[in-house]
Amino acid sequence: MATETKNLHRKGESFIPTHCSYCGMQCGMNIRVDDATGNVVGIEPRYEWPVNQGRLCPKGVTAYQQVEHPDRILRPLIKRNGKFIEASWEEAYDLIERKFKEIATKYGKDALGVYGGVSMTNEKCYLVGKYARVALGTKHIDYNGRYCMSSAAGGFNATLGMDRGSTLPWPDLLHSDCFFLAGSNTAECHPTSITWFWRGRDRGAKLIVADPRETPTARIADVHLDLKPGTDSALANGIAHILIKEGYVDNEYVAQRVNGFEDLEKMVERFTPEYTSRLTGVAQEKIIKAAHMYGEAEKSVVMFARGVEQQRKGVDNVGSYTNLALIRGQIGKFASGVATFTGQGNGQGGREHGQKADLLPGYRKLTEPKAVQYISQVWGIDPAEMPGPGVSAYEMLDSIHQGTVRAMHVICSNPAVSSPNAQHVWKALEKLEFLVVNDFFLSETAEFADVVLPTTTWAEDEGTTTNTEGRVIKINQIRKPAGESKPDWQILSEIAARMDRGKHFEYENAEQIFNELRVASKGGKADYYGITYEKIEKQQGVFWPCPDLDHPGTPYVYQDSFPTPDGKANLRVVDWQEAGEIQSKEFPEILTTGRVVFHYLSGNQTRRIDFLMEKCPEPYAEMHPEMASKYNLQDGEEVELETRRAKMKLKVRLTKAIRKDTVFVPYHWGKELSINQLTNPCLDPVSRMPEFKVCAVRLRKS
Amino acid sequence: MNRVLYLEFERCIGCRACQAACRECGGHDAKERNYVEYIDFMESRQTFPMMCMHCKDPACARVCPANAIQITKDGVVLSAMEEKCIGCRNCTFGCPFGIPKFDFEKNIMYKCDMCYERTSQDISPMCASVCPSEAIRFIGFEEMMELRRKRAQSNLLQGKKPTEQNKWNFVPETFGVYTE
Numbered sequence: 059m060a061t062e063t064k065n066l067h068r069k070g071e072s073f074i075p076t077h078c079s080y081c082g083m084q085c086g087m088n089i090r091v092d093d094a095t096g097n098v099v100g101i102e103p104r105y106e107w108p109v110n111q112g113r114l115c116p117k118g119v120t121a122y123q124q125v126e127h128p129d130r131i132l133r134p135l136i137k138r139n140g141k142f143i144e145a146s147w148e149e150a151y152d153l154i155e156r157k158f159k160e161i162a163t164k165y166g167k168d169a170l171g172v173y174g175g176v177s178m179t180n181e182k183c184y185l186v187g188k189y190a191r192v193a194l195g196t197k198h199i200d201y202n203g204r205y206c207m208s209s210a211a212g213g214f215n216a217t218l219g220m221d222r223g224s225t226l227p228w229p230d231l232l233h234s235d236c237f238f239l240a241g242s243n244t245a246e247c248h249p250t251s252i253t254w255f256w257r258g259r260d261r262g263a264k265l266i267v268a269d270p271r272e273t274p275t276a277r278i279a280d281v282h283l284d285l286k287p288g289t290d291s292a293l294a295n296g297i298a299h300i301l302i303k304e305g306y307v308d309n310e311y312v313a314q315r316v317n318g319f320e321d322l323e324k325m326v327e328r329f330t331p332e333y334t335s336r337l338t339g340v341a342q343e344k345i346i347k348a349a350h351m352y353g354e355a356e357k358s359v360v361m362f363a364r365g366v367e368q369q370r371k372g373v374d375n376v377g378s379y380t381n382l383a384l385i386r387g388q389i390g391k392f393a394s395g396v397a398t399f400t401g402q403g404n405g406q407g408g409r410e411h412g413q414k415a416d417l418l419p420g421y422r423k424l425t426e427p428k429a430v431q432y433i434s435q436v437w438g439i440d441p442a443e444m445p446g447p448g449v450s451a452y453e454m455l456d457s458i459h460q461g462t463v464r465a466m467h468v469i470c471s472n473p474a475v476s477s478p479n480a481q482h483v484w485k486a487l488e489k490l491e492f493l494v495v496n497d498f499f500l501s502e503t504a505e506f507a508d509v510v511l512p513t514t515t516w517a518e519d520e521g522t523t524t525n526t527e528g529r530v531i532k533i534n535q536i537r538k539p540a541g542e543s544k545p546d547w548q549i550l551s552e553i554a555a556r557m558d559r560g561k562h563f564e565y566e567n568a569e570q571i572f573n574e575l576r577v578a579s580k581g582g583k584a585d586y587y588g589i590t591y592e593k594i595e596k597q598q599g600v601f602w603p604c605p606d607l608d609h610p611g612t613p614y615v616y617q618d619s620f621p622t623p624d625g626k627a628n629l630r631v632v633d634w635q636e637a638g639e640i641q642s643k644e645f646p647e648i649l650t651t652g653r654v655v656f657h658y659l660s661g662n663q664t665r666r667i668d669f670l671m672e673k674c675p676e677p678y679a680e681m682h683p684e685m686a687s688k689y690n691l692q693d694g695e696e697v698e699l700e701t702r703r704a705k706m707k708l709k710v711r712l713t714k715a716i717r718k719d720t721v722f723v724p725y726h727w728g729k730e731l732s733i734n735q736l737t738n739p740c741l742d743p744v745s746r747m748p749e750f751k752v753c754a755v756r757l758r759k760s
Numbered sequence: 761m762n763r764v765l766y767l768e769f770e771r772c773i774g775c776r777a778c779q780a781a782c783r784e785c786g787g788h789d790a791k792e793r794n795y796v797e798y799i800d801f802m803e804s805r806q807t808f809p810m811m812c813m814h815c816k817d818p819a820c821a822r823v824c825p826a827n828a829i830q831i832t833k834d835g836v837v838l839s840a841m842e843e844k845c846i847g848c849r850n851c852t853f854g855c856p857f858g859i860p861k862f863d864f865e866k867n868i869m870y871k872c873d874m875c876y877e878r879t880s881q882d883i884s885p886m887c888a889s890v891c892p893s894e895a896i897r898f899i900g901f902e903e904m905m906e907l908r909r910k911r912a913q914s915n916l917l918q919g920k921k922p923t924e925q926n927k928w929n930f931v932p933e934t935f936g937v938y939t940e
Contacts, residue, residue: 062898064883068786100784103889114890119780245773249892256771256893274773274805655775669780683802715805 062112065102070094075104076534078118079177079516080658082223082400082526083250085110085118089517089536096537098125098517108598109228109525115249117658120667125517125537129499129666132541135510142500142510147542147552150509155556157492157508158194161465167195168445171454171463174201175471176408177659179521179533180586181571182546183404184419184578185563186469187412190445192437192562193554197445198463201413202471204451204746205478207405208414209367210398212745213376217630218389219622220583220615221421222528222602223406225395226359227613232257233393236264236355238348240290240379241365241751245274246655248363248399248526264351268293269365270650271680271722272715281348284717285338287650288637288752290366294378295634296334297349299326301385306353308387315620316384318629325631337634339717358388363399364652368750370638372742377630384627390616400526402659403516407524410584411575415448419575420582429582436578438562450746452477452739458486465492469546470513474502475660475728478737478748479703496546501662502728512543519545521568522594528615529599530589547571580605583621637752638740639702641719645754647685648717649701651725651733652751661726677731679708680722686712689757698760699723701753704735707760721755761834761879765888766904767809771895772796774807778887778896785875785886791863793839793872794887809896811887812837812859812872820851820860820871828869836876840869 065073065088073088086107090100101122103112124130134150135142161169172190176183183201190199211221231237231254245252252275255265259278267279268290276282285293301307302323312319331342338345352358360383366375380396388394400406411419412433419436422429424447434441449457455477457463466487477483487493487506495507504510517536524530539545544552551563565571569591580587588604589611600611619625641648656674657664664670679697691697693712698705699721708723716722723733738753779792795810818837821829828844829851831837840851840860847867851860860871875885879898888898899907 062884062889064881066786066878066881066883103884110892112889113892113894114777114781115775115892116777116780119777119784119890245893246775249773249775249777252773252893272805274807277805278770655773669783673776673779711801713801713805714803 062103062105065105071099073102074534074536076517076536077523077531078114078403079121079124079663080117080403081248082402082405083109083248084403084523084525084531085114085250087114087118089122091536098122098536109527110250113250113253116656116670116673117664120669122517123667124498124663125515125540127499127666130540130543131498131500131510131512132543133512134542137508150511151552151556153509154494154553157465158557161491162194165464168197169462169464170194170196171198171466172196173451173454173466173468173471173473174199174413175469176201176203176206176402176404176413178404178408178470178546179519179523179568180404180407180411180530180575181521181568183408183413184411184575185547185550185571187419188437188562189550189554192439193550193557193559195443195445197448198454199413199448200415200451200454201408202451202473202476203402203405203409203413205368205476205748205750206364206401207367207398207409208745209369209372209742209747210362210376211409212373212742213380213630216373216628216744217377217380217384218616218627219620221409222615223400224397224527225389225615226393226397227527227529227601228254230393231255231359234258234263234355234357234359236266236352236358238266238352238358238360238382239275240268240360240362241367242361242363242399243269243271243273243275243365243652244363244399247401247653249655251399264355266348266351270717270720277715280351281344283338283340283344283348285340286717287648287720288369289338289634290369290375291371291378291632292329292334292337292634293340293345294375294382295326295329296331296338296345297352298322298378298381298385299329299334300331300346300349301353301382302326304349304353307385311387312385315626316629317624317626318631319385321631322381322385322629325633352382353386357391357394358383358386359394359397361397361399364401365751367398368747369752370740370742370749371635372747373744374630374632374635377632381629384629389627390614390618392614397526404523406526406528407522407530410524411579415450420579420586421584422582432581433578436574450741452741452748453746455483455486458489464490466490467494468503469496472501472503472660472662474506475662475725475732475734478734478750479739480732480734481704482739496549497662498543499662499666501660511549512541513549514539514543514545518543519568522572522591524602525599527601529601530586530594531599532591532594638749639738639752639754641754645701645756647755647757648720649699649736649753649755650720650722650751651737652722653726654724657724657726659726660728665726677708677724677727677733678711680711680713680716681720682714682716682718683712684718685721686710689759691757691759696760698758699736699755700758701736701738701755703738706730706733706735721757725750761836761882763882763898763900764904765811765874765885766897766899766907767811768895768897769808771893772807772809773893773895774798774805775892777890777892778809781886781890786877789870791870793861793870809887810857810859811896812874813857814874819854819856823850823854825850832876832880836874836879837871838873838876839871842868845869
């Protein structure tokens with residue numbers, strides 16, 4: 059489909075093909091390198107990559123600018139008298155060794171916490187889990203994907219038996235007849251996916267978008283379901299009600315492959331269009347129209363993102379939307395199914411290989427003795443040494459206040475910005491006796507640190523990531539590490555050696571780690587055993603599961619059966635529940651947070667890039683003019699937002715493209731500009747995902 | 761040049777990748793030379809890419825007293841020549857689309873040159889090659905003629921859609937520059 063094939067080749071420069079450092083689309087790109095100096099100088103489109111065919115978003119276009127950025131940390135930093143002083147690696151390691159051993163002896167090994175991230179390669183994510191459990195011997199490990207993908211994981215695991223973000227490859231979307239996007243502002247958060255929808259529209263495919271804002275994605279939708287934040291599962295149940303009532307159910311598929319249909323039928327009985335409309339605030343006609351569009355489509359895709367997942371009932375929301383695809387018999391077929399848009403670059407792979415508090419590599423459960431046995435053998439440790447399951451990210455940060463965790467190693471993540479109830483988290487980080495942060499820019503979290511270790515950017519190391527489709531792809535090394543920075547796997551291995559566990563961490567390059575990961579994941583749900591670097595190059599990525607070397611990978615999962623005990627999918631039959639915090643007299647409006655196209659997650663990278671900062675320098679409070687007039691606010695004036703946790707001041711931005719009871723604020727800024735000071739840390743009971751998307755707020759003209 | 765820059769406003773998602781990419785093009789001096797505007801942010805998030813039209817008879821070149829704005833044989837209207845530009849800014853007032861911009865530091869006008877380094881070799885300009893929504897495309901004449909006869913799939917801002925009977929109100933019969 060890509061009409062373009064030619065690149066401009068400049069004298070004295072060469073290209074190295076790789077992928078973007080940001081979101082889960084992992085768009086292919088060519089990085090331009092100056093032959094004489096070896097420095098990164100720019101980008102060129104990479105047309106042959108099937109997922110984006112050369113197209114990029116503004117973050118992708120400017121991603122290379124991180125590599126030679128003047129803000130890079132190039133030497134280890136040690137805090138002395140409140141100031142960071144440059145130090146040698148030896149000094150930094152000496153201090154880390156002394157402190158970690160001191161704290162482990164004094165309070166036990168579980169007083170050490172590891173907070174990982176998934177903007178890293180699979181090799182690094184795998185090693186973070188091993189480092190926590192083998193080198194430090196602590197059960198306290200979790201990662202920032204807890205705030206991102208955990209609800210999708212919980213929902214898919216419960217309903218389909220396995221957590222792979224997408225049941226179909228992206229280029230298939232070209233042939234789908236209906237797209238149902240829930241809680242996803244695709245145009246801004248995964249812009250290179252939009253082409254597939256627009257091209258589908260050119261064919262006459264229908265687009266349904268459920269979102270409280272009329273985002274650039276929803277603007278073009280055939281039906282825009284402008285629901286009240288926090289009412290997703292009610293909406294999904296309402297649509298299921300119409301599908302069942304009007305005979306859109308694929309009875310044969312349901313009979314053969316799905317459990318719990320009768321229960322679902324009984325439960326959604328109540329969700330008439332009228333009742334659903336009352337709960338969600340969406341006009342009845344729109345709900346009916348959307349259900350008909352979705353029901354009539356021969357090949358349809360339900361896709362969702364953080365909008366439905368970052369809620370107290372995130373797992374239920376994911377399950378409720380997945381129900382729609384199941385009763386229509388859409389899962390396991392060409393150009394149809396369910397998918398979640400992965401937020402972080404390696405949000406898919408990073409959650410499969412042991413960074414989660416309760417999981418071991420290959421998506422094995424820590425609570426299963428067999429799994430512990432197998433991984434202990436791969437790691438060469440005694441199964442009795444394997445720590446048990448820990449707690450989720452926010453709970454781990456919270457436990458600092460109780461003195462459970464006293465030292466922490468944060469690896470390529472910025473919880474000071476991305477955690478809910480941020481002020482509480484800042485106090486926790488201050489309270490830590492010892493904090494080590496790996497990063498290549500001085501993030502808001504790194505400012506709390508006692509030691510900052512300079513790591514490499516994605517262009518200075520190689521490895522694999524797993525994109526939003528479940529396709530394992532290869533990140534290539536573009537240049538040698540800048541200054542004295544080292545790749546994370548090397549840092550972790552060297553600290554492990556200092557903790558007297560060096561013999562378990564003898565690696566010379568990323569490929570060795572990948573080969574160990576392959577063995578560790580063998581036989582697990584996320585089986586990477588048959589994937590090799592060569593195969594990835596040859597096949598333009600390999601879809602997991604790939605159990606042996608002759609296996610081509612699995613682009614379509616669940617074609618014949620589901621990986622559940624009886625081989626059938628389980629419909630998630632859950633009644634609707636209110637959000638954790640609802641509007642009251644005292645806090646009459648709803649606050650929701652999200653992203654803008656110019657920034658990525660905590661903004662630690664994108665806030666340093668000129669173009670992106672020029673286009674979006676600060677957060678704002680987006681609201682409907684009718685809401686603004688209630689508080690006598692004009693466009694551009696300052697408003698004070700206050701929730702039960704904190705208050706902050708923001709500039710008002712008026713647009714009619716948002717619900718009249720909802721304020722939207724992007725979350726990419728730290729310190730006093732962090733909207734996460736206000737968000738609610740109420741957690742999903744299954745996934746432990748905080749409710750970022752809904753809380754009650756009051757406004758005051760400041 | 762046997763291809764044209766084809767814009768489809770309804771597809772634009774306002775991501776401004778075209779602008780970021782414009783800065784990356786050789787000789788663009790890290791300044792974007794195309795613009796993305798909201799039609800009316802209060803009403804809708806609809807945006808549109810504002811590109812240089814590379815007019816057949818460009819006002820900017822016509823009002824330039826120093827003849828600093830050259831037009832190539834294939835119809836591309838180039839940025840001001842450093843040797844000739846006198847910094848009078850006539851072009852910035854002359855252009856009805858507001859495309860030429862003035863660099864006060866260097867005292868010279870700069871504008872889109874359709875990535876001439878690329879397009880002269882039949883390589884897509886940066887903006888079109890990265891545009892994630894295909895609002896900006898660099899396509900052959902035949903494909904362009906075929907595309908513009910199609911019904912637009914998306915609502916325009918006023919909620920009106922072109923129909924077979926009135927699509928000519930939406931798509932001008934001839935536009936832009938095309939030379940054999």
